[in-house]
Amino acid sequence: MRIDIITIFPDYFTPLDLSLIGKARRSGLIDVRLHDLRRWTYDRHHTVDDTPYGGGPGMVMKPEPWGEALDEITADADAGTPRLILPTPSGLPFTQQDAVRLAKEPWLIFACGRYEGIDARVAVDAAQRMPVEELSIGDYVLNGGEVATLVIVEAISRLLPGVLGNVESITQDSFAPGTMDNLVEGPVYTKPPVWRGHEVPPILLSGHHAAIDRWRRDEALRKTARNRPDLIRRLDPESLDKRDREV
Numbered sequence: 001m002r003i004d005i006i007t008i009f010p011d012y013f014t015p016l017d018l019s020l021i022g023k024a025r026r027s028g029l030i031d032v033r034l035h036d037l038r039r040w041t042y043d044r045h046h047t048v049d050d051t052p053y054g055g056g057p058g059m060v061m062k063p064e065p066w067g068e069a070l071d072e073i074t075a076d077a078d079a080g081t082p083r084l085i086l087p088t089p090s091g092l093p094f095t096q097q098d099a100v101r102l103a104k105e106p107w108l109i110f111a112c113g114r115y116e117g118i119d120a121r122v123a124v125d126a127a128q129r130m131p132v133e134e135l136s137i138g139d140y141v142l143n144g145g146e147v148a149t150l151v152i153v154e155a156i157s158r159l160l161p162g163v164l165g166n167v168e169s170i171t172q173d174s175f176a177p178g179t180m181d182n183l184v185e186g187p188v189y190t191k192p193p194v195w196r197g198h199e200v201p202p203i204l205l206s207g208h209h210a211a212i213d214r215w216r217r218d219e220a221l222r223k224t225a226r227n228r229p230d231l232i233r234r235l236d237p238e239s240l241d242k243r244d245r246e247v
């Protein structure tokens with residue numbers, strides 16, 4: 001997968017050199033390219049923003065640098081058609097299902113907005129040449145799209161074959177399509193069996209795998225009901241067995 005990131009703060013992305021994603025980049029699994037938006041400005045101050053039409057506080061990111069950056073980056077036609085992702089508080093909620101979907105894409109471009117946002121015509125103009133998605137990682141406001149891009153890139157990259165050593169763990173993740181659809185994971189434990197007087201639930205040491213799976217699903221249902229009643233309402237009743245309904 002190729003990932004291009006356009007930002008005025010390329011240094012925000014040094015975490016992508018670390019850990020599993022860094023390893024995946026070095027092994028060629030993921031090709032991450034950083035672009036400083038100011039490369040497409042020509043005035044002395046490398047201006048990327050201006051006052052909002054219609055008045056109001058703050059600044060808006062000018063369209064010209066974005067247009068030229070996207071033209072140059074997407075001119076590389078041999079990489080197929082990219083999908084442009086715009087992290088923004090006003091976007092569609094980004095979910096694990098989106099991570100699974102976007103992990104299948106060959107080429108993603110992330111546009112990191114700042115200030116009050118990017119001139120709306122940038123997304124309109126780009127949509128004439130490629131799919132464009134405005135995505136929100138949550139109902140709060142950051143100073144820019146860089147942190148949201150790191151979140152989305154990590155959620156996607158960890159699903160790419162070969163990035164995580166243990167593929168099994170993906171299927172047990174919270175929200176994982178299939179068994180964990182609309183469920184969050186329950187509690188997990190490791191050695192020692194007793195720690196500061198706290199015991200590991202005996203079922204987990206029993207070796208009865210069917211009973212352990214049942215206990216884990218019960219705990220996932222309980223935790224989802226406690227922390228995410230909104231997800232419980234979305235659970236497909238067909239996906240619940242008799243025991244589920246008793247939990």
Ligand SMILES: COC(=O)COc1cccc(COC(=O)c2cn[nH]c2)c1
Nearest residue numbers: 088089113117118136137138142144145
């Ligand atoms: C069309 O896109 C834009 O204009 C993007 O503009 C902005 C403006 C301010 C902040 C951000 C960063 O995203 C978030 O804060 C965010 C994403 N998810 N939850 C919070 C982006």
